Amino acid sequence: MNLNTLRQVNPLVVCQTNSVVTHMTANHLIALGASPVMSEAPNEQHEMLQYAHALLINIGTLNDQKLEYMHHAMKVANELEVPIILDPVGAGATSYRTKTVLNMIDKYKIAVLKGNFGEIASLVGASEAMKGVDSQFDGSEDDLIAIAKKAHDMFSCNIVITGERDIIYTSDKYETYTSGTVLFTKMTGAGCVLGSIIGAMYSPMDSFESIKYALFTYHTAGMNAEEIVTLDRPGAFQVELLNQLHHVSDEEVRVLFDDRA
Ligand SMILES: Nc1ncnc2c1ncn2[C@@H]1O[C@H](COP(=O)(O)OP(=O)(O)O)[C@@H](O)[C@H]1O
Ligand SMILES: Cc1ncsc1CCOP(=O)(O)O
Known part of the structure; x- marks a missing residue:
């Protein structure tokens, strides 16, 4: 979905995310032009997901209570054919997180599995490269492609791995990218x-391009924000990123596509 469409449709993203980023996630989605709702209660998932564009499941501050809620929401999302975006925050740092994510992938149809290098590498059994929620290394481009391919083959879903270099790996194709800003x-x-x-931007009919559009939108907004605040003002960057997500246009995002053509 491009930005003009998104701002007309105002897609509903139902989020079960971690307590660190709940508020900022809602604000970034609003700045972009989407409609967030943070919803956990099992007994409202059917109604809540009825009109949802996507369900975001992020295990960043996992506990058994949250896990029960997440399972319920994922089950309903699959029944209603709402795409699930799964963010395995901290997978590899603890076996609790790793096992939880592997079990989710086994039980439910996941549209997009998105994590940093250490998280996805841990899930495919390639390394234990996590310290808390941070990847301990990014890997070479060859490592990135190998891990993404393995994850795609094992989990049969679209894979996004982030870091200094990102990769989107789908059954159609894969590409790696180095856009963005170190301020992220x-x-x-x-x-x-x-x-x-x-x-917010995912389209099941056009997985690869819609994920790429989302990544390039985020990176364009980030690079625009970096230009305004400069590299030594990470605090100001957080605020400016919201402003730039509000202003970023399809024309600007297309520049990143053209740069790579
Ligand atoms: N060194 C970097 N330079 C530019 N962009 C980066 C860099 N590191 C991460 N990013 C971007 O920041 C975003 C978050 O990635 P990452 O830091 O890997 O995720 P996480 O916060 O889950 O560890 C992604 O869009 C990624 O492309
Ligand atoms: C610091 C922290 N602790 C638990 S979740 C979280 C946020 C992690 O965010 P990200 O995975 O985007 O770095």
């Missing part, structure tokens, strides 16, 4: 917000 690494939740934006 200076705020908590940069990856979590991206997951929500993928949810």
Whole structure:
């Protein structure tokens, strides 16, 4: 979905995300032109997901109570054919998180699995490269492609791995990217917000291009914000990112596509 369409449709993204980024996720989705709702109660999921464009499941502050709520929402989302974006925050840091995510992938149809290199590498059994929620290394481009391919083969869903270099790997094709700004690494939740934006822009009929559009939208807004605040003002960047998500246009996002053509 491009930005003009998104701002007309105002897609509803139902979010069960972590307590660190709940507020910022809602604000970034609103700035973009989407409609967030944070909803956990099992007994409202059927009504809530009825009109949802996507369900975002982010395990960043997981506990058994939240896990029960997440399972319920994912089951309903699959029944209603609402795409699930799964962010396995901290997978690999603890076996609780790793096992939880593997079990979710086993039980439900996931549209997009999006994580940093350490998270996705841990899920495919390739490494234990996580310290808390941070990937301990980004891997070479070859590593990135190999891990994304393995994840795609094992989990049969669209894979996004983020870091200094990103990859989108779908059954149609894969590409790697180095756009964005290092200021994303200076705020908590940069990856979590991206997951929500993928949810808002995701189109099951055109998985690869819609995920790429979401990534490029986020990166364009981030690069625009960096230009205004400069690299030594990570605090100002967080505010400016919201402004730039509000203003970013299809024409600007297309520039990133053209740069890569
Ligand atoms: N060094 C970097 N330079 C430019 N963009 C980056 C860099 N590191 C991460 N990003 C971007 O920041 C966003 C979050 O990625 P990442 O930091 O890997 O996620 P997480 O917060 O889940 O660990 C992605 O859009 C990614 O492309
Ligand atoms: C700091 C922290 N602790 C638990 S969730 C969270 C936020 C992680 O955000 P991201 O995965 O985007 O870095």
